[in-house]
Amino acid sequence: xxxxxxxxLMLLCCTPVVVHAKAVTLAGPSDVxxxxxxxxxxxxVLVKWNLSPEDRVQxxxxxxxxxxxxYRKVVQTSMGLESGAETPAGPGELAxxxxxxxxxxxxxxxxxxxxxxxxxxxxxGGVTYVYAVAATGPGGTYSPLSxxxxxxxxxxxxxxxxxxxxxxxxxxxxxxxxxxxxxxxxGGAIKVRPIAGLEAVSEAVGRATEMGKPVLFVPGILxxxxxxxxxxxxxxxxxxxxxxxxxAKLKVPTARSLVMTTARETVQAAYLxxxxxxxxxEDNIYYLTDEQFGYTAGVQGVMVREKPAACFYMGAxxxxxxxxxxxxxxxxxxxxxGTAMPSQLPFFVAACDYTLIGEExxxxxxxxxxxxxxxxxxxxxxxxxxxxxxxxxxxxxxATLAAVLPxxxxxxxxxxxxxxxxxxxxxxxxxxxxxxMLEQLMERDQDAQPAIDEGDN
Amino acid sequence: xxxKRTIPLIIAAMIGFLLIATYFxxxxxQWGATAMEMFIILAAAAMVLGAGNLIMLNLAxxxxxxxxxxxxxxxxxxxxxxxxVGIFKIGALPTVTSPDNxxxxxxxxxxxxxxxxxxxxxxxxxTATMFAMLAFYIASAAFRAFRAKxxxxxxxxxTAFIVxxxxxxxxxxxxxxxxDLSSYVASFPEASQAFVQSIGTQIEYGNAFTSLVxxxxxxxxxxxxxxxxxxxxxxxxxxxxxxFTNGLKLENLTQMILDVPQKAGNRAIMxxxxxxxxxxxxxxxxxxDRSYLGSGD
Numbered sequence: 077x078x079x080x081x082x083x084x085l086m087l088l089c090c091t092p093v094v095v096h097a098k099a100v101t102l103a104g105p106s107d108v109x110x111x112x113x114x115x116x117x118x119x120x121v122l123v124k125w126n127l128s129p130e131d132r133v134q135x136x137x138x139x140x141x142x143x144x145x146x147y148r149k150v151v152q153t154s155m156g157l158e159s160g161a162e163t164p165a166g167p168g169e170l171a172x173x174x175x176x177x178x179x180x181x182x183x184x185x186x187x188x189x190x191x192x193x194x195x196x197x198x199x200x201g202g203v204t205y206v207y208a209v210a211a212t213g214p215g216g217t218y219s220p221l222s223x224x225x226x227x228x229x230x231x232x233x234x235x236x237x238x239x240x241x242x243x244x245x246x247x248x249x250x251x252x253x254x255x256x257x258x259x260x261x262x263g264g265a266i267k268v269r270p271i272a273g274l275e276a277v278s279e280a281v282g283r284a285t286e287m288g289k290p291v292l293f294v295p296g297i298l299x300x301x302x303x304x305x306x307x308x309x310x311x312x313x314x315x316x317x318x319x320x321x322x323x324a325k326l327k328v329p330t331a332r333s334l335v336m337t338t339a340r341e342t343v344q345a346a347y348l349x350x351x352x353x354x355x356x357x358e359d360n361i362y363y364l365t366d367e368q369f370g371y372t373a374g375v376q377g378v379m380v381r382e383k384p385a386a387c388f389y390m391g392a393x394x395x396x397x398x399x400x401x402x403x404x405x406x407x408x409x410x411x412x413x414g415t416a417m418p419s420q421l422p423f424f425v426a427a428c429d430y431t432l433i434g435e436e437x438x439x440x441x442x443x444x445x446x447x448x449x450x451x452x453x454x455x456x457x458x459x460x461x462x463x464x465x466x467x468x469x470x471x472x473x474x475a476t477l478a479a480v481l482p483x484x485x486x487x488x489x490x491x492x493x494x495x496x497x498x499x500x501x502x503x504x505x506x507x508x509x510x511x512x513m514l515e516q517l518m519e520r521d522q523d524a525q526p527a528i529d530e531g532d533n
Numbered sequence: 534x535x536x537k538r539t540i541p542l543i544i545a546a547m548i549g550f551l552l553i554a555t556y557f558x559x560x561x562x563q564w565g566a567t568a569m570e571m572f573i574i575l576a577a578a579a580m581v582l583g584a585g586n587l588i589m590l591n592l593a594x595x596x597x598x599x600x601x602x603x604x605x606x607x608x609x610x611x612x613x614x615x616x617x618v619g620i621f622k623i624g625a626l627p628t629v630t631s632p633d634n635x636x637x638x639x640x641x642x643x644x645x646x647x648x649x650x651x652x653x654x655x656x657x658x659x660t661a662t663m664f665a666m667l668a669f670y671i672a673s674a675a676f677r678a679f680r681a682k683x684x685x686x687x688x689x690x691x692t693a694f695i696v697x698x699x700x701x702x703x704x705x706x707x708x709x710x711x712x713d714l715s716s717y718v719a720s721f722p723e724a725s726q727a728f729v730q731s732i733g734t735q736i737e738y739g740n741a742f743t744s745l746v747x748x749x750x751x752x753x754x755x756x757x758x759x760x761x762x763x764x765x766x767x768x769x770x771x772x773x774x775x776x777f778t779n780g781l782k783l784e785n786l787t788q789m790i791l792d793v794p795q796k797a798g799n800r801a802i803m804x805x806x807x808x809x810x811x812x813x814x815x816x817x818x819x820x821x822d823r824s825y826l827g828s829g830d
Contacts, residue, residue, distance in 0.1 A: 117559045236557050243557050246811065253812055257821060301572055303810050306817060306825055313824035333583030334576055338825055345824070362590050363583035369663035381601050395667055402670040416806040418799055423671075426678035434802045438809025441822060449821050453812045460808040521743040 102211045103130045104219030105144060105192070110207040110228040115239075118201030118232030123194045128211040128219060131189050142212045145183035146194045147172070151204040151227050172208050178218045186212070204229045238501030248463065253456025260452030268454055273412050273430030274443045277388075280410045281318045284385035290325040291315070292384035294375060294400065296391020296415070297331040297368055300338050304416050308391035309335070309342055310441035311414065315388055316346035320355060328361040329378060331371040336363045372396040376403045389413040389428070390437065393420045401427035414440055470494070482521060488514055542820050549818040587612065611655075618647045692790060699787025708782045712775060717766075725762060732763045736770045 105125040113120035123146055130140045149172060185194050199205060206227040211219035235243075260266050284291045293315055295308040312328065319326040326343065330336040340361045347356035364374035376399065379387070387404040389397065389411070397413075397420040404411050405427055413424035414432030424431045432440055435457065442450035474491040481487060489506070492514055496502040502510070548568050555565030591605035599605075617623070624646040643649055681687040698704035714733045721729050728747060735745050745752040745763055752763060769775055779785060816822035 115559060117562060233559055236559055239557055249808065249811055250815055253815055254819070257819075299576060300825075303813055307809075307813050309825045310813075310822055332576070333579035333581075333586075336583060336586065337579065341826065342824055345826075359590060359593075363586045365587075366580075366583075367660070369660045372663055373659075377601065377604065395664060398670045398674055399663070399667060402674055416809065418802055418806070421802070423674065426674040433805075435805030435809040438806070438813045441813075441816075441824065445824075450816060453816055453821070457808045457812045460811070461804070464804045464808075521741065 100220055101217045102141065102213050102219035103128050104211050104222045105131075105209050106222055108207060108209050108222045108224040110205070110224045110226070112228055112230050113195070115233050115236040118230045119197065119199055121196045121199050121205065121207070121228050121230050123196060123207050123209065123224070125192055125209050125222060127190065127192050130211065139189055140213055141189045142214060143186055143188040144191070144194070145178070145210050145212050145218075146185045146187070146196070147176075147181055147208045147210070147221065148184050148196065148199075148205045149208075151206055172206070172221055172223055176208075176221055178210065179216070199230045201230050201232050237503035240504050241498045245463065249456065249460040252459040253453050256455040256459075257449050257452040260448040260455070263448075264452070266448065266451040266455055268439075268443060268451055271432070271436055271439070271443055273414065273432045273436065274440055276410070276412055276430050277315060277444065278318050278322075280386035280388075280412060281315065281322050281324050283410055285322040285324040287385045289385035290327050290382055291319055291386045291388070292375075292378065292382075292404075292409075293326060293328045293388045293390070295328065295330060295335055295339060296389075296393055297371055297396065298392040299332045300334045302392050304392040304437075305332075305335060307416075307438050307441065308414070309338055311388070311390045311437075311444065312339060313342045313346050314441065314444035316343040317350055320347045320350035320352040323352070323355060326360060327378065327382070327384065329364050329371070329375050330361070331364060331366055331368075333363055336361060368394065368396060372399050375400055379403050379407055379409070383407045384409055387411045389415070389424065390432075390440070391415065393417055393424075398423035398427060467494070467498070471499075483518070485515070485518065488518065538823065538826050541826055542823065546818050546820065549814065584612075615648075615651055618651060623647050695783065696787050696790055699783040699785075699790075704783035704787070708784075711778050711782045713779055713782065714770070717769065717775075728759065728762065729766055732766045733770055736767055742767050 105128045108123065108125040110121055110123045112118070113122050125144070128141060128144075133139060184196055184198070187194050194209075196207075204227050206224060208221040208223040210221050213219075256264075256266070281291055293312055295312060296302070296305050298305050300306065300309075316326055318324075328336075328339050328343065330339060340358050343361055344353075344356050344358070347353055364371050378384075379400075380403065384404070384407075387400075387409045389400060390413070393400075393415050394417070397415070397417075401411060401413065401424060411428040412430045412432070413428045414437035415421065415424065416434050416437055418434070421431065421433055425433075439454050439457070442454055471491075471494050474487060474494060478484065478487045478491045489511060492510060493506055496510060497504065497506060551561065551568055552565050555561045588609065591609050593599075594605040595602045595609075625648075626643055626646060675693075679686070679690045679693060681690050698707070714730070714737060718726050718730045718733060731747055732745055736742075742763070743752060745767075747755060747759065747763075752760060755763070780789065813822070817825070
């Protein structure tokens with residue numbers, strides 16, 4: 077009887093251990109690190125680890141691991157953190173019990189095999205968490221938990237450090253533009269080079285008037301929230317003024333309802349400004365469709381049926397650019413295009429009489445209006461170009477010198493700083509890890525060179 | 534004046550500056566997302582305006598028997614058929630998630646339903662036809678653009694000819710007699726070819742001599758013979774004659790044109806565009822350019 081009781085007691089004692097041991101059969105991942113994701117609102121933690129040694133394809137093509145389960149626990153307070161760190165299990169076991177129950181605890185996320193990172197996007201800012209990762213296998217098998225050495229607190233950054241250089245450059249250019257706007261407003265002289273495409277606007281509208289044919293204005297296929305459409309509408313205001321002066325019929329088919337209403341307001345204002353409210357007909361500014369090629373077909377139809385003498389394409393265009401320009405070319409219309417879509421510029425250049433390339437398109441409104449305030453902004457853009465050119469020359473010079481003088485460490489660091497901080501997203505302060513890597517690479521090259529030289533000899 | 538110009542200007546400026554702030558201040562990211570949602574709602578509401586305008590104009594066109602009025606009829610017919618089939622989900626089948634409610638079924642993805650039929654057999658072929666026409670327009674535009682009227686046009690034609698040739702097999706075949714890594718490797722005894730191939734590939738990839746590796750062994754730990762052979766390969770592949778003749782191969786010439794002059798020109802345009810965007814945005818946000826707001830009367 078006593079023997080039976082002892083056996084029963086032993087069995088009872090062993091039961092949880094047996095269940096636990098049955099589940100935990102895999103080799104776990106190592107070096108788990110949890111980091112607060114920088115430059116966010118404090119709601120993300122990135123967990124990284126080294127893959128389990130069993131995370132590989134076996135001879136038969138099968139795998140021992142299904143993936144990894146990521147667990148986290150809240151470390152309540154700084155006091156709690158300290159007491160947790162002082163447990164006999166050591167800091168690595170912080171907040172996770174030795175007999176951790178994998179089934180009862182819901183992981184915050186899982187990733188498949190061969191993946192060694194997980195982005196937890198559902199954390200509360202300011203709360204401290206400790207993370208642990210377990211490898212998972214078929215049949216509900218697990219590895220022991222690998223707990224991150226350090227807890228992590230997701231914190232909100234007030235400003236995106238990685239974009240500071242961009243902010244600085246943008247602010248400098250903005251201040252310069254505003255300065256020249258005020259400079260021009262107070263009578264400062266602004267000289268603008270002639271832009272052939274814009275000089276031809278009145279010529280094109282005049283030609284249409286003489287021929288008794290309409291002027292067609294296409295403001296691109298994107299909505300009014302795109303800056304190119306806004307720029308196109310400002311050019312439309314000037315084209316409409318010229319059309320009102322010459323009494324030419326202006327037709328504006330649009331691909332977006334909001335662009336239609338904006339264009340109507342703009343053209344109406346232009347006709348009013350020229351003292352020709354009677355000549356304004358809102359039916360000439362109409363909506364076709366949002367669909368790219370449906371819109372293209374509609375505009376093509378207008379071109380073929382009404383044969384406009386002048387066609388303007390001012391805004392954002394995609395594949396329809398060449399279809400429109402070639403159709404208008406086939407009816408002998410004079411064509412002026414302006415866009416900031418680099419991929420469509422060659423098509424417009426090939427098919428149109430005049431093309432406003434990139435910045436010329438954005439300068440068109442200022443150029444056509446001849447408003448000193450707007451012309452001042454062009455001068456500001458020129459200063460921006462000087463800054464860009466200076467950075468280009470400096471970067472090229474540093475990169476060339478760094479290649480020619482492999483031992484000149486300051487040159488390499490300056491090159492690295494321009495590439496990763498000024499043009500990249502490393503922020504104002506250089507990344508010590510990247511500098512350390514650079515130093516190691518330079519040292520390795522220096523060490524290798526004598527050995528190679530000896531080999532040559 | 535206040536309602537038509539000042540208030541819209543203030544709203545535009547506020548939303549504009551807010552969207553700029555979202556790029557730099559993480560806390561405001563959600564505000565920016567909300568502003569964009571507001572725009573989407575506004576644009577969706579404006580669709581009614583657009584649709585109304587489409588119906589009115591086409592009805593007027595049919596009524597006045599304007600040139601091409603029949604197209605107006607087709608447009609309206611297509612518009613109403615698609616609208617009715619879409620809104621009333623005609624023929625939509627119940628789904629696994631909502632077996633008793635075909636109204637909850639997705640339309641386009643259900644093969645065989647009328648809306649899917651319109652999308653697959655009307656809309657898609659028409660779109661594809663329009664896109665396919667582009668090929669002919671490219672040919673006609675290229676024919677005009679590539680006429681060698683002057684020196685610039687001749688240079689453009691010549692460059693385009695190289696780039697076109699360099700992207701097809703004929704171009705590769707035409708200059709296959711010029712030296713390349715494989716012909717250089719073939720000039721070595723068979724025992725050394727794998728080594729030369731590996732080292733040569735690394736050098737052509739732009740790796741520094743000091744970082745060359747062969748079967749996991751870095752250059753400094755290689756045998757003296759291997760180091761000497763690697764140095765010989767490096768000298769040959771970096772030599773001016775090989776660089777010049779190999780660079781003349783049409784595929785390499787094409788890549789060089791795309792990587793150097795094309796990219797440089799493209800980046801110059803991009804810088805100009807970026808500055809233009811900053812300038813135009815500032816003019817709109819500060820109310821210097823108000824032409825998009827109309828007259829205010």
